[in-house]
Amino acid sequence: MxxxxxxxxxxxxxxxxxxxxxxxxxxxxxxxxxxxxxxxxxxxxxxxxxxxxxxxxxxxxxxxxxxxxxxxxxxxxxxxxxxxxxxxxxxxxxxxxxxSSTLIANFMSGILLKIIEPYKEGDMVKLKNIFGKVYHIGLLHTEVQTPFREIVNVPNLVTISDIITNYTKGGYLINVDVSIGYDISHNKVEDMLLHAMKLTGLSEPFVLVTDLGSYAVKYRAKGIIRDVTKIISTESRLRKKILDEFSINDIEILSPFYVNMKNVPYNKCIMAQNPGKAPAKIGEKKPEEVMYERADKEVTKKNKKRAEKNISHAFKKIIPE
Incomplete structure (x- = not known):
């Protein structure tokens, strides 16, 4: 070489x-x-x-x-x-x-959710025993904000393979139980419960007798709320109205614990005093405004963008470039 x-x-x-x-x-x-x-x-x-x-x-x-x-x-x-x-x-x-097998499955489930639309952003739903307001719908998961202000990511595969409950589409039937003594006519109790539900703003109210207990009759007040974003506060307001209604009519809401835990004279009624009309609270946030604050802001922002886009398209049709 x-x-x-x-x-x-x-x-x-x-x-x-x-x-x-x-x-x-x-x-x-x-x-x-x-x-x-x-x-x-x-x-x-x-x-x-x-x-x-x-x-x-x-x-x-x-x-x-x-x-x-x-x-x-x-x-x-x-x-x-x-x-x-x-x-x-x-x-x-x-x-x-x-x-990525699970990733692909979640992706395909996300596409299916976009097609069938069982819920949309802002709806009150229950997904896999998780109750709250839909915050975001992605291709891989759905974000739900619970009443405890938690943001929960629910995989779309789990969502599509389980029961989806959408309260926004059909309204929500509020249930409140109350126990009243046998000495009070069930007709009178039903009238007072119906009146309390009407004051709360529930539609199609009705009352059921659910149990004849050893010490009291158990009633269940049921009514439909259309604005399901206010379920928590409406249930609380209904209980307050029921307390006020029975207090005004001098009727005691009984509990077996009075008999089992404490001796109460037969001629003594245990009830709250008539509170009268509650003063209006100015500037105080409703419970749902605190619970679903982040979801509400996101939905409001997206609705605003959608409205601006629709207005822009309408102007372009009226005034072509």
């Missing part, structure tokens, strides 16, 4: 080496720029309120770009056979398929 051939071989090897280095560096630089660009793009969408659950999407995005870069680097390196590349691709595909 002459010096010239050795020199040519060395130059060829160095050239091939630098080509490989340049190839790998190019893929790394391109992948980094692409990741930065996509992260900035999704971050802008998040700030505009067009995307939810950004951290999870960011992780999947970065993993996808990294996996694609690794495959491209391996396919371009000399000395690595196509069989090894195929094997690596199969392993990566199996890992992704195994880890």
């Amino acid at each position: 002459t010096m010239v051939s050795i020199f040519n071989s060395l130059i060829e090897n160095l050239t091939l080496h630098w080509i490989n280095v340049f190839y790998i560096a190019s893929i790394i630089i391109f992948s980094t720029i692409l990741t930065i660009f996509l992260n900035i793009f999704y971050k802008n969408l998040k700030q505009k309120g067009k995307i939810q659950n950004f951290p999870v999407k960011k992780i999947w995005l970065n993993l996808g770009v990294a996996a694609a870069a690794i495959v491209l680097i391996l396919t371009g390196l000399p000395g690595i056979s196509n069989n090894i590349v195929r094997l690596i691709g199969v392993v990566i595909g199996a890992i992704v398929a195994f880890s």
Whole structure:
């Protein structure tokens, strides 16, 4: 082997080496720029309120770009056979398929929810024994804000495979139980309960006798509330009206605990004094305004954007550009 051939071989090897280095560096630089660009793009969408659950999407995005870069680097390196590349691709595909099986199922369930629309943002629902107001409907999960101000993420796969109860569409039937002594006519009790429900603003009220106990008769007052976002406060207001109604009529709301735990003279009635008309409380938030504050703000913001969009389209139809 002459010096010239050795020199040519060395130059060829160095050239091939630098080509490989340049190839790998190019893929790394391109992948980094692409990741930065996509992260900035999704971050802008998040700030505009067009995307939810950004951290999870960011992780999947970065993993996808990294996996694609690794495959491209391996396919371009000399000395690595196509069989090894195929094997690596199969392993990566199996890992992704195994880890994303639930992800795909949630994604398909999210599409199905968008089609059938069993509920929309702002509705009062019960999903998998979780009661609250729908805060956001995504392709992977539904966010619900509970009366305890918690934001609960319910996977769409769980939602679509379980019973969905939507109280907004049909209204909610409020139930309040009360125990009254046998010495009071059930007709009189029913009239007072009906009056209390009418004062509360419930529609189609009615009263049931649910139990004939050892010490009292158990009644159940039921009425429909159309604005289901105020279930909690309406139930509380109904109980207050019932207390006031029975107190005004000097009728005691009985409980067996009086007999079991404390000796009470037969001629003594235990009842609250007539409270009269409660003073109006100015500026005080309703319970639901505190419970579902975040969900209400999100729904209001989206409704405002939707209204602005509709107005803009209407103006374009009236005044074409």
